[in-house]
Amino acid sequence: MIRKISFSGLLLSLILGLSAIAFGQETTGSLEVTTKDPAGAVVPGVAITITSDTAAGFRRTVTTDDQGFVRVLQLAPGTYTVSSAAASGFAARTIQTRVELGKATQVQVDLAAQAQGAVVDVVGGDNQVVDTTSSAVTNSISAARIEALPKGVNFTSVLKMVGVRPEPLAGGFSVDGASNAENTFVIDGQEVTNYRNAGLNSNNNVPFPIVQEVQVKSSGFQAEFGGATGGVISVVTKGGNNTFRGDIGAQFSPSDWNGNNRPTLTRFTSGSATSTSFTQVSEQIISPKTPSLTFLPSASLGGPIIKDRFWFFGSYSPTIYESTTTTRWR
Numbered sequence: 001m002i003r004k005i006s007f008s009g010l011l012l013s014l015i016l017g018l019s020a021i022a023f024g025q026e027t028t029g030s031l032e033v034t035t036k037d038p039a040g041a042v043v044p045g046v047a048i049t050i051t052s053d054t055a056a057g058f059r060r061t062v063t064t065d066d067q068g069f070v071r072v073l074q075l076a077p078g079t080y081t082v083s084s085a086a087a088s089g090f091a092a093r094t095i096q097t098r099v100e101l102g103k104a105t106q107v108q109v110d111l112a113a114q115a116q117g118a119v120v121d122v123v124g125g126d127n128q129v130v131d132t133t134s135s136a137v138t139n140s141i142s143a144a145r146i147e148a149l150p151k152g153v154n155f156t157s158v159l160k161m162v163g164v165r166p167e168p169l170a171g172g173f174s175v176d177g178a179s180n181a182e183n184t185f186v187i188d189g190q191e192v193t194n195y196r197n198a199g200l201n202s203n204n205n206v207p208f209p210i211v212q213e214v215q216v217k218s219s220g221f222q223a224e225f226g227g228a229t230g231g232v233i234s235v236v237t238k239g240g241n242n243t244f245r246g247d248i249g250a251q252f253s254p255s256d257w258n259g260n261n262r263p264t265l266t267r268f269t270s271g272s273a274t275s276t277s278f279t280q281v282s283e284q285i286i287s288p289k290t291p292s293l294t295f296l297p298s299a300s301l302g303g304p305i306i307k308d309r310f311w312f313f314g315s316y317s318p319t320i321y322e323s324t325t326t327t328r329w330r
Contacts, residue, residue, distance in 0.1 A: 026101065026102045026189065026222075026234075027076075027101070027188055027189035027236060028073070028074045028075055028076055028077070028101070028102075029075050029076075029077055029099040029100050029101055029102060029103050029104065029105065030071060030072060030073045030074070030075055030099070030103075030104045030105070031050060031071070031072045031075060031080065031082070031097075031099060031104070031105050031107060032069070032070075032071050032072075032104050032105065032106045032107065033048050033062075033064065033069070033070050033071075033072070033082060033107045033108075033109060034064075034068055034069050034106070034107070034108050034109070035048070035064050035068045035084060035108075035109045035111060036068060036108060036109070036110055036111065037090065037110075037111055038110065038111070038112065038113065042067055042068030042069070043064070043068050043090065043111055044064055044065060044066045044067065044068050045063060045064060045066075046063065046064045046068070046084050046085065046090075046109070046111070047061060047062075047063050047084070047085040048061065048062050048063070048064060048070060048082060048083070048084055048085075048109070049061045049082075049083045049084075049085070050062070050072055050075075050080055050081070050082055050083075051080065051081045051083070052075070052076065052078055052079070052080050052081075052241070053078065053079040053080065053081060053096075058075070058076070059308075060072060071104075075099045076099070076212075076236070076239070077099055077100055077101045077140075077142070077212055077213040077236050078098070078099060078142075078212065078213075079096060079097070079098055079099075079144075080096070080097055080098070080099055081094060081095070081096050082094070082095045082096070082097060082107055082109065083095075084109050084111065089113065090111035090112065090113065091111070091112050091113065093109050093110070093111055093112065095107060095109060098142065100138075100140045100142075100213065100215065101140060101213055101215045101234055101236055102138065102215070102217075102234075103138070103140075137217065137218045137219045137220050138215055138216065138217045138218070138221075139162035139163050139215070139216050139218070140162065140213055140214065140215040140216075141158055141161055141162055141213065141214045141215075142212070142213050143211060143212050143213065143238070146158060146208055146211065146214070149161060151208065153207055153208070153251060153296050153317075153319075154205040154206065154207055154208070155205065155206055155207075155208065155211050155214050155235055156173070156200070156205050158214060159173055159214070159216065159233065162214065162215075162216045163175070163176075163216060163218060164216055164231070164233070167179065167180050172199050172200075173231075173233070174230070175216060175218050175230045175231025175233075176218045176219060176230065176231065178229060178230030178231065179230065180198070180199055180230075181197070181198040181199070181230075182198070182228065182229040182230030182231075183198070183228060183230040183231050183232070183233060184225055184228035184230075184231075184232045184233070185200045185204065185233050185234075186232065186233070186234040186235070187204060187206065187234075187235045187237070188235070188236060188237055192204040200233075206235060206237065207298060207315070207317040209238075209247065209298045209299075209300040209315045209317055210237045210238050210300065210313075210315045210317075211235060211236075211237060211238070212236045212237055212238045212239075213235070213236045214233075214234070214235055215233075215234045215235075215236075216231055216232070216233050216234075217231060217232040217234070218231050238300075238302065238313055239302065239311065239313050240302035240303055240304065240311030240312045240313040241302065241303070241304070241311060242303075242304050242307050242308065242311070243303065243304075244301070244302070244303035244304070245301075245302060245303065246299070246300050246301035246302060246303075247298075247299070247300055248298070248299045248300075249297075249298055249299075250295070250296060250297040250298065251295075251296040252293065252294065252295045252296065253293070253294040253296075254292070254293050254294075255289060255290065255291050255292040255293070255323075256291075258289075260286065260289055261286055261287050261288075261289055262286075263284040263285065263286045264284065264285050264286070264287065288326075290323055290324070290325050291323065291324050292321065292322060292323035292324070293321075293322045293323075294319065294320070294321050294322075295319075295320040295321075295322075296317070296318075296319055296320070297316075297317075297318065297320070298315070298316065298317040299315070299316050299317075300313070300314065300315035300316070300317075301313070301314055302314070
C-alpha cells in the first residue's frame with residue numbers, strides 16, 4: 001500500500017498605502033464625472049468627493065472645470081461612491097458606481113434643486129461598464145459576481161463566463177478562436193505567461209479568496225499587450241482597507257463522487273499466426289479506482305494596521321491531496 005499526501009498553495013500579500021508601484025501593464029481604471037442641472041446644462045465648479053468601498057482607504061476630492069467635467073485617474077477596480085457637495089442653488093448628490101480594469105467609467109451627476117433635499121442614487125452597481133473612450137473589446141467579472149457564480153477553486157474556472165472557451169486538445173483557453181499559445185496572462189500588472197509553452201503555470205492560477213476582478217480583452221487592446229495575438233487575461237487581487245473583513249470556507253472532492261475508470265479492451269491470441277488454427281479472445285478490463293480525497297480549505301483576512309495609511313491582507317488557500325494505492329507483487 002502506498003499512501004501519498006501533498007500540500008500546495010500558500011498565498012500571502014501585504015498592501016502598503018505609501019505609493020503605487022508601476023508595472024508594464026495596467027492595474028487601474030478611471031472615472032469621468034460630469035455635473036448638470038435639471039435642464040441638462042453643465043454646472044461648473046462643483047466639489048466632487050470620490051470614496052472607495054473596496055480599495056484601501058481611498059478618498060479624493062476634485063472640482064469640475066468650466067465645462068462641468070473632471071477626470072480621476074489611477075483608481076483600483078471596485079465600487080466607488082461619488083458625492084457632490086452642495087453647490088449654489090443645488091443640493092448634494094450621492095451616486096454609487098463601479099470602476100473596471102483599464103476602463104473609463106462615465107458618471108453624470110444630475111444636481112437637484114436645493115429645496116428638494118439630497119437624493120441618493122445607485123447607478124451601475126455591478127453591471128458592465130460602458131467605456132466610450134476605448135476601442136478595446138473587454139469582459140470583466142467582479143468579486144461580487146464571482147461569489148454568485150458556480151465555479152471551481154481557481155480564477156480560470158470562471159473564464160467561460162466572459163467569452164473564453166476551453167481548448168480540449170492543448171488543455172488551455174481559446175479567445176475569439178485563437179489558440180492558448182496566443183494569449184497573454186497578467187496578474188496585478190505583471191505578465192505571468194509561461195515563456196516556454198505560452199500557457200499559465202498552476203502556481204499562477206490564483207484562488208478566488210484573493211481575486212478582486214477578472215478581465216478578458218479579446219481585441220482592440222493597447223500596444224503594451226503586443227505579444228498577444230489571441231486575448232489578454234488579467235487578474236487584479238484584493239487588498240486591505242479600513243475595515244476588518246475576511247472569510248473562511250472549504251471544498252472537498254472524494255474519489256467516490258467521480259466516475260469509474262473506463263474499460264480497456266485487451267485481446268488475447270493463442271496459437272500461431274502462420275497456421276490456420278488459432279484462437280482469438282477479447283476481454284474488457286476495468287482497472288480499480290484509486291481512493292483519493294482533495295481537500296481545499298481557505299481563509300483570508302484584511303484590515304487596517306494604521307487607518308488611512310497602512311493595511312494588510314492575507315490569504316491561506318492550500319490544496320491537500322491524499323491518495324492510497326494498493327499494489328500487488330508477483
